[in-house]
Structures are given as structure tokens and as C-alpha cells.
Amino acid sequence: xxxxxxxxxxxxxxxxxxxxxxxxxxxxxxxxxxxxxxxxxxxxxxxxxxxxxxxxxxxxxxxxxxxxxxxxxxxxxxxxxxxxxxxxxxxxxxxxxxxxxxxxxxxxxxxxxxxxxxxxxxxxxxxxxxxxxxxxxxxxxxxxxxxxxxxxxxxxxxxxxxxxxxxxxxxxxxxxxxxxxxxxxxxxxxxxxxxxxxxxxxxxxxxxxxxxxxxxxxxxxxxxxxxxxxxxxxxxxxxxxxxxxxxxxxxxxxxxxxxxxxxxxxxxxxxxxxxxxxxxxxxxxxxxxxxxxxxxxxxxxxxxxxxxxxxxxxxxxxxxxxxxxxxxxxxxxxxxxxxxxxxxxxxxxxxxxxxxxxxxxxxxxxxxxx
Amino acid sequence: xxxxxxxxxxxxxxxxxxxxxxxxxxxxxxxxxxxxxxxxxxxxxxxxxxxxxxxxxxxxxxxxxxxxxxxxxxxxxxxxxxxxxxxxxxxxxxxxxxxxxxxxxxxxxxxxxxxxxxxxxxxxxxxxxxxxxxxxxxxxxxxxxxxxxxxxxxxxxxxxxxxxxxxxxxxxxxxxxxxxxxxxxxxxxxxxxxxxxxxxxxxxxxxxxxxxxxxxxxxxxxxxxxxxxxxxxxxxxxxxxxxxxxxxxxxxxxxxxxxxxxxxxxxxxxxxxxxxxxxxxxxxxxxxxxxxxxxxxxxxxxxxxxxxxxxxxxxxxxxxxxxxxxxxxxxxxxxxxxxxxxxxxxxxxxxxxxxxxxxxxxxxxxxxxxxxxxxxxxxxxxxxxxxxxxxxxxxxxxxxxxxxxxxxxxxxxxxxxxxxxxxxxxxxxxxxxxxxxxxxxxxxxxxxxxxxxxxxxxxxxxxxxxxxxxxxxxxxxxxxxxxxxxxxxxxxxxxxxxxxxxxxxxxxxxxxxxxx
Numbered sequence: 001x002x003x004x005x006x007x008x009x010x011x012x013x014x015x016x017x018x019x020x021x022x023x024x025x026x027x028x029x030x031x032x033x034x035x036x037x038x039x040x041x042x043x044x045x046x047x048x049x050x051x052x053x054x055x056x057x058x059x060x061x062x063x064x065x066x067x068x069x070x071x072x073x074x075x076x077x078x079x080x081x082x083x084x085x086x087x088x089x090x091x092x093x094x095x096x097x098x099x100x101x102x103x104x105x106x107x108x109x110x111x112x113x114x115x116x117x118x119x120x121x122x123x124x125x126x127x128x129x130x131x132x133x134x135x136x137x138x139x140x141x142x143x144x145x146x147x148x149x150x151x152x153x154x155x156x157x158x159x160x161x162x163x164x165x166x167x168x169x170x171x172x173x174x175x176x177x178x179x180x181x182x183x184x185x186x187x188x189x190x191x192x193x194x195x196x197x198x199x200x201x202x203x204x205x206x207x208x209x210x211x212x213x214x215x216x217x218x219x220x221x222x223x224x225x226x227x228x229x230x231x232x233x234x235x236x237x238x239x240x241x242x243x244x245x246x247x248x249x250x251x252x253x254x255x256x257x258x259x260x261x262x263x264x265x266x267x268x269x270x271x272x273x274x275x276x277x278x279x280x281x282x283x284x285x286x287x288x289x290x291x292x293x294x295x296x297x298x299x300x301x302x303x304x305x306x307x308x309x310x311x312x313x314x315x316x317x318x319x320x321x322x323x324x325x326x327x328x329x330x331x332x333x334x335x336x337x338x339x340x341x342x343x344x345x346x347x348x349x350x351x352x353x354x355x356x357x358x359x360x361x362x363x364x365x366x367x368x369x370x
Numbered sequence: 371x372x373x374x375x376x377x378x379x380x381x382x383x384x385x386x387x388x389x390x391x392x393x394x395x396x397x398x399x400x401x402x403x404x405x406x407x408x409x410x411x412x413x414x415x416x417x418x419x420x421x422x423x424x425x426x427x428x429x430x431x432x433x434x435x436x437x438x439x440x441x442x443x444x445x446x447x448x449x450x451x452x453x454x455x456x457x458x459x460x461x462x463x464x465x466x467x468x469x470x471x472x473x474x475x476x477x478x479x480x481x482x483x484x485x486x487x488x489x490x491x492x493x494x495x496x497x498x499x500x501x502x503x504x505x506x507x508x509x510x511x512x513x514x515x516x517x518x519x520x521x522x523x524x525x526x527x528x529x530x531x532x533x534x535x536x537x538x539x540x541x542x543x544x545x546x547x548x549x550x551x552x553x554x555x556x557x558x559x560x561x562x563x564x565x566x567x568x569x570x571x572x573x574x575x576x577x578x579x580x581x582x583x584x585x586x587x588x589x590x591x592x593x594x595x596x597x598x599x600x601x602x603x604x605x606x607x608x609x610x611x612x613x614x615x616x617x618x619x620x621x622x623x624x625x626x627x628x629x630x631x632x633x634x635x636x637x638x639x640x641x642x643x644x645x646x647x648x649x650x651x652x653x654x655x656x657x658x659x660x661x662x663x664x665x666x667x668x669x670x671x672x673x674x675x676x677x678x679x680x681x682x683x684x685x686x687x688x689x690x691x692x693x694x695x696x697x698x699x700x701x702x703x704x705x706x707x708x709x710x711x712x713x714x715x716x717x718x719x720x721x722x723x724x725x726x727x728x729x730x731x732x733x734x735x736x737x738x739x740x741x742x743x744x745x746x747x748x749x750x751x752x753x754x755x756x757x758x759x760x761x762x763x764x765x766x767x768x769x770x771x772x773x774x775x776x777x778x779x780x781x782x783x784x785x786x787x788x789x790x791x792x793x794x795x796x797x798x799x800x801x802x803x804x805x806x807x808x809x810x811x812x813x814x815x816x817x818x819x820x821x822x823x824x825x826x827x828x829x830x831x832x833x834x835x836x837x838x839x840x841x842x843x844x845x846x847x848x849x850x851x852x853x854x855x856x857x858x859x860x861x862x863x864x865x866x867x868x869x870x871x872x873x874x875x876x877x878x879x880x881x882x883x884x885x886x
Contacts (some may be wrong), residue, residue, distance in 0.1 A: 048412040218738045221729060224722075234677050235708075236730045237699025 015168030060194025072282030075251030082223035088148030090279025096256025099125025104185030126256015377440030414583035457525030623653030626824035658839035707791030
């Protein structure tokens, strides 16, 4: 029999190995799954995980899909570290896209100024949407988990209403879409032949900035302490409200930026479907990346690979679209399971031993007792 | 030892228990005769609690054997230990606060709470041993001392042959300690053996027939406590002389910390409301707050530190300025230092390094620069604290959770005293700290007093307060007694105050004064 035993201190090795272990287990489960589906696992793995790396276009798509994941996840990671659980990045992303695209569609400005204004509007939109759970949590002590999650659906319905109603393109053959954004309101590809825009550079810049905030500033220190030991934060005199506001506004801002960068980048207009669940996948990314900026970037690439692989698997192997979600779910599941072993270890339960005292010790004890 | 012909009730032979980081017990042997009150004496971390857990079947020894009435036994669970007739009263109680006494006892015994005889049995046993209990009372409405009674009575209902008590007196007033000792002597006279774990030498000398002394997991000696002096027992326990601190008389200065009519209602039924507390602490004096735990100490400390705020700004005055509406950071900036009772998780962030933990209360004292952390300053500060207070650790980069409780306490006290605050409030300065560290901490407080700091110390250990305080007041039921110069206090007085009877003692004092 085995039992779990608390480690004297958390294992650093396991902390680093746990994401790798989770990836290996996900792949192994995928192997079994592909076999059962009657697909050759080797071919499926090639299509799923290798193909993207074989062409410039594939690499470009990888970077393209990583961008919104990095943006959403880096904001969430800071919040999670501060014990603030924003689950609604998807909604903040949607509102950011709406606000930014609204500026792009309806504000009569020209080239150099329109884009920055759109980005700022996107950020503001995301922050405004995240401010709702922040206000309710600090004022009425509601759970930011529930409020932020439910607001996702409100945001999605708002988007649907706009593209079906007031913002629908009059020349759009009645499709539920806005007009295409003008050239001045569009992020142009950085490299010919790919769809990668400056948003990727912006997201990497933000990763650096947020790492600096968390690691080097008092504001970041406050958030870390609040997350690691709430009682110590109270003892030090750090305001819990400020912490909640900062964490939610920051993650709302990055999610909103992700939204407008998607709409102004590869999509080019508002449509009912602007994100394949980046905001939710970013939660997994943040944890797989150990809530660390560099880890978040790497995990974003992995997650984007799952999106791409899922698409290729649909097209080339006729596998169902659900396969992407399946892999995402398995990855998080295995990661959380593997994380258990950071603080615990498996030991063999010792068989009961009756008398173990060696012959040498017993007489000594009798002397002692006498 | 009282009866040499019969086999001993319990004998341990060469018990060894290793944990990943330490050897908690190393070849420990002890023998308890029927009807004997046997003390297990040792400092914190000497391995007493591990040994008791082995006897009670909570943990298993890596080597050695347990003999119960002469036969080797393998106790795999507390249930098996109870079946043998071993009962244990833990230091930290395991009672459900929202249930009644009878329900708690029924759960423990595995009976139905509706059992008609249970109430009666509880009453009989509790009255027989002088531990009155109402079976239908809810546990959360009971004092800590009463809860301990529930724990003891529920052990006694099983008619144990061996009762283990782990530091039972830390939650009792001196009078209640005497009543408990009466009960234990009665039990022993009826043939029940008692293992009594404590580090309080005087208690062991007055109660116990024999003692096994542990030091660093090993047996450092056996003794008949009545034949020993407190000093000779201490030598066995700590392996050296008990260090002494002497409080030099000193003129006090201006009032630096003033509490004026502080009242805070209890936020929930499980905490204590504070009623009209007033207290002055002057420059150059140490004022002690005694009391049985759970009488409002936590709430009082949180109200002074600012972690809980009262209704009026002038309820708390720091250096004469109203601070009642400020949070902890602002009060610290006004000159109030504070050492909380919980070290890990409140006084220090477990997962952060000592350097980073220095910033916890140093961020407005030069460890930040325009919103950026000045890790260099923090690291130097942490290094100085580690050296000055002999904190045993891997260095200033070690995480707080890797330090032992005593060493972390030294670090936190060192951190707060090194800022030389004009006012310092310390909760439980030496809880779970060994004698050497306790002396160092006491000395640091006295040095600060010599510099004119106004110090308030809350402790459950009367002896500690007596040795370092100029004045002592008592908190009971959320009210604070008047304070008395330490020299004028007697154990009886303080004990009555700790029981909440301020008025009675005041008249008794007057009578004493009249006689004098």
C-alpha cells in the first residue's frame, strides 16, 4: 500500500517537472484516444504537434494565436498570485474588442492617431468590464469568480446584439457582421506571408513590464503577500480593496487589449465569434506557466499549438472539433494532479513491525530504568 | 515505581522516530507504574509530543517497542489505544464548537447522542471528579478551561488506565490548576496512571511522583521531582544553567500608548467582545497583560495594531495622537511596532525569503524607493537581524517557513525591535520558544525599555510577565483589570482576576492594605 506524505518543504524539482509530466501524460492519453478513434497515432501526432513547426505560415499562426493567450494569461497570472480569481477574461476580451472596434468604426480620425486610440479604448473596455466584479467584491463582498464568469455571457450577448442590430454592416448582405475596419484601423502584418501583427511585440513588451511590476515594485510585493498570506498582508497594513481593484483592472486591461488586437488584426471586423475561448484557455495557460511571466509565454505557445493542431486534425483527419477542448482539459487535469506532488510524496506504507529494537539497546534500557 | 511486583502499566523501550528533517525521538525509554503520575519534561522541540503521539497510536515509531501491562503491543490508531485503556487530552482541543457537550462526547465514544443514559453518565463522572459540566451546553459558549473539562470527562467516561495530558495548564487560571491537580491526584489514587507533559517546573514538582526528562529527542535523565529543585530540573532540561534576566528599576516618562474606553462588539459568536478597555503605557516601562487564552487578547491586539478598527479615532492614542481610525501601516508610521502571536502567515510570509519578509514592516522605513523595492537595504537589514539575534537559518535568502518556530520568532522580534519604535506591542513573545531564545527575546525587550520605549506584552505565562514587566494587568471576558506594580501582585490576586472577578480581589486587596 502507498500513502501520501507531506514533504518537509515543497519540492522545487517537482515544481519544474510537473508541467512537463502533465504534458507527457496528456500526450500518452492522446495516444490511447487516437488509437481508439481508429486513427494512426503517429500521423495524428504529426498533424497535431509537429506540422505547425514545418512552415513559415505555421509558425506565424502559432505566434498569432499565442498573442491573445499571452495577453490574457499574463494579467490573470498576476491576479491569481494575489488571490484574486478573475475567471471572466473572455468577457473582458469581448468588451475590449467592442470598445476598440467602435472607435475604429465610428470615430473620424486618421492614420497615426486612430490605432492608439482604438487600443486605449480596448484597454478601457476590458478594465470597465473587470471593474464590475471589483466593485461588487469590495463593496458587497461578492465572489469575483461568479460575477466575472457570468459577465462573460452578458458581454457575448452584447456583441451578438450589436452585430445583429445597430452595428450591422448595411452592405453586408444581412450577415451578422460589422463593416470591415479601415486600413488606418487595422494592424498590418509584420512579416509577409504571415498574419502576425505588432500585437505580438506589444504582448512581449507587456510581459516584461508586468514581470517588473510584480518582482520589483512595492505594488507587486503587496499583491504577492496578499496572495501568499492574507493575514500577513493585513498585519503589514496592505489594503485588500486596493489589491482586488489593481488585480482585476490589470487583468481586465490586458484581456481588453487582446480583444481589440484580435479584431483590428486577423479578424478585421466585429462578428459573432471573435475568440475561440482565449479568455478561458488563458486560465489554463496561467497555471501551466506557473503564474510566471516566462512560463506564461511558453504555455501560451503550447496552448496555441493545441488550437492549431485541433484545426488541422479536423481538416486532415476528420476528427471532431471537440478534440481541442479535450486536450486543453486533459492538460489542466494532469497538471493539477501532478502539482499534488510538489507538496506531497508517495511513500510505501510500512508493514507493521512488532519488535524492532536491536538486541544491543534493550539491556541498556533496563539499566536505565533501574 | 509505586508497585514493583506488578508489571508496569506502560513501558517504552528504545523508541526512535525520525522525520525527514529531524530525529524527534532517539532511543527513548520510560516506565509508568499503575497509579503513578509521571512527568515528561522537556523544552519545546525536545520530542515530548511525538512520544505521546506514539503512545496514543497517532504515529508509529521507526524502532523500539511499546509494552502495555507487560505485553508488547502494536498501536495502529488512537482507537486501538483507547481500546487498551489509554486516554489523551490534547493541547489543542478537538471539539465541535456548534455541538453540545453531550453530542461531542457521543461522537467521540461512537454512541448516539440521544442515548438516555449518556447525560446522566456525563454528570456522574464530572461530579465524581470535581469537573462540573452541563451536558446540554453548546461548546462555543464555554471558556477554554471548561472545554478542557469536556475533553477530560470524555476520556474518563472510557475508564482509562492511563491518561495523557499535554501541557494542560496553559489554558487555566492558577486556581483552576489547583482544582485540576486535585482531580488528577484522585484519579491516580484510584489506580489510573497519568503521563503529564509540561515544561513548567513548579507544577511538576508539586504534582508528579517521577519524571523523565527529554532533551533533543533523548532521555537526559530520570528524577523524583519532589527531591529536586526547579534549578536542578532546569539543568536536566536545558543542559545548562537557567539564564536570568534582571529588570533594573527605571523612571518612566510620558504616556506613549493610551487606550481610552475601547469597546468593540464581537463579529461572530466565536470571538470575544471588548468592553471599555483603558490603559496607559509610559516611556521606559513594560506593561504585561495576563489572562487565560480566549479572553479577548487576540481582539485587543488587533484593535491596537489596527488590523481591526474601532468606532472612534481617540480610542487608541500613539504618542498622544489619535490613531483609532488608522490601519496598521499608518500606525506603524506613527511609531507603533507590533509582534503578532502567529508567526507564520501573519508575522511572516511563509514562502518568502527573510529579506522579503523584512520589507513586510520595513517598506515605509527605507526599504522602498519611489515605489520600487530596495532589496539591497532589506538584505542588509535582514542580515543584521540574523546576526544580532543569532537566528539559525541558511541565510537571509532562506524562506521563512524553513525556520523553526523559535528562530522565526527571534527574527520577527529582531525585525521589530531593530526599527527602535517608540512604542512596541508584543503578543506571546516566547510561545513555543526554547529557554535560550526566550532569554534573548526578553533581553531585547529590556534593552528597548532602557532606551525609553513603551512596551506592552501579552502573555499567558504568568512567570514570564513577572520576570519582565513593571506593571501587570489582567484581561478576562473582554474586560481589563486595573494594573498593579509587579512586586505587589500575588498569584491569588491575579488568578482571581483571570477568573473575571475584578471586584472581589479589589476588596481583598483593600483588606490586605488595612491589615498592613
